[in-house]
Amino acid sequence: MNLQTREHKLIEEIKQWTGDTGIGDDCAILPNGHLVTCDTLVEGTHFVTGQIDFADLGWKSVAVNLSDIAAMAGRPRQLVVSLTMPKMLPHLDFQKLYQAMIDCARAYRCQIIGGDLTAGPQLVITITCLGDVHEQGCLKRTSAKPGHVVVVTGDFGASAAGLWLLQAGESNCGKYSYLLERHCRPRPRLADAWSLVSKTGSAKAALMDASDGLADALVQISRGSGVGMEIDLDRLPIHSQTKEVAKPAQVDPLDWALYGGEDYELVGTVDPAIWNEFSKAPETENLFWAIGTVTEKSGVSAKGAGKAKMELDLLQSFQHF
């Protein structure tokens, strides 16, 4: 069982060097209460030019940052865009990329206010997003408590399935447009995070986004909060198209769901009394699903789906680093 990736270890070192114990959540919280987050997409690591459309890439590069603001139930306000790009990048591709970034920003009521352009051999997109804390508070990954209900939005593994389709050259197959959209045009779960924090305030829920996979998010919340979790694999939401594509890919859809990454769904824990009420709300108000329970005992164990009880292992996770 491995609960720390190389990236986690380096972040621990950086926390020591800077003396800033706040480093490591989805966003940093400024002294004035604003939020800041930063995410980078690198050609060859996060995407392959030719496989993904430039307009999709532009949308995604903004959406993954907004997802970090959603992960703390914040409201995104301004974006700063640093583009490193090959000198030979056709102007039309640059235009598609940039205009899709503007489209995504506008769709979530925030604004690109500046940035930097520079030349380099690979396309590298670094976006910094500034936001405001929600008036009801800020949800951190360190607030899970024993007895909390473990909850998630949406479904898991769809982005990994979409990536498999792109890599297999099946991207023109309209049949799986849901999976391609989930990989190429993720929707930051801002409204869902706000609906949660409106019920819980800061103290009675924990939250993060599942950018590095559901298993990673569960482990991060557990470690950060000093608790454990028991997950019921039968309750993990997995889309029918994900299960269908897993067959030709010869992958267990549960592996995609747990370790695939890039689903940009929310993963959290909620006080059981609040969840008891919130879970009765219609889907228009509550898109969260319960998938397990927070325990005092550390470690994240999973059972169900016809498998023996197991501990989640982050070495299987999708790693951008």
Next chain:
Amino acid sequence: MNLQTREHKLIEEIKQWTGDTGIGDDCAILPNGHLVTCDTLVEGTHFVTGQIDFADLGWKSVAVNLSDIAAMAGRPRQLVVSLTMPKMLPHLDFQKLYQAMIDCARAYRCQIIGGDLTAGPQLVITITCLGDVHEQGCLKRTSAKPGHVVVVTGDFGASAAGLWLLQAGESNCGKYSYLLERHCRPRPRLADAWSLVSKTGSAKAALMDASDGLADALVQISRGSGVGMEIDLDRLPIHSQTKEVAKPAQVDPLDWALYGGEDYELVGTVDPAIWNEFSKAPETENLFWAIGTVTEKSGVSAKGAGKAKMELDLLQSFQHF
């Protein structure tokens, strides 16, 4: 004569696409009055691993961002660091790089509060810096007025001379440590910018930093303010070591000074009545030099140094893009 580089043209397009006319200064100004800026250093474009020490690179990557805050006379507060790095980067190099970033941040009383780590074939360092506007106001590049005195801090061409030494493999030559330091460890001119804005407030001076060269800065201020300039080349401060190294490099030191870039000095214009007083202050309070005059007629012309009167041409400038 060319007064727009490819980068300037793309920034003009981005301003149109976003509808944000504020884009294009050294920092963006947020609705709450805070400043944001972002700068990227790319391996192969801005530095060559092996030529520059990782500690110098860490210092420089923070300093160039602080210089953008200085360019608006702001106070830097927080830094967000995105590092894209090869998986094979030795841990000791990572540590030297990161700790030098922390050193530079602390030297100027600001703090690294978060960021992103990701893998990629080249080292790419993107830093976003947040700052506060000075209590006396904010200096923009669009505030130059006919009759203003054109002023600069420090000296020009030293960074280009230092780069030439590094590229020529002469970096161990302690004789030119001033030039190497100017290239590898630039000092953001924060205190000088504050001393200027304290005298002028927002309305009676223009300012930017000379990251892309003195000529670029003069042209940017002229274009942004809808004015022109007459520069006296005999008054350009050029260090004796710069002139000395220009000989074996077979370069006109004036070309390094005007077009070399990366000096991270300040370039501005000041109301003549204020300059009349300010110029009498001792060097401990005023490190600016007068090098010319703002004119109504557009274009930046230069004379002196035994040359015929000429118009500055940005196609000769140092281009990171």
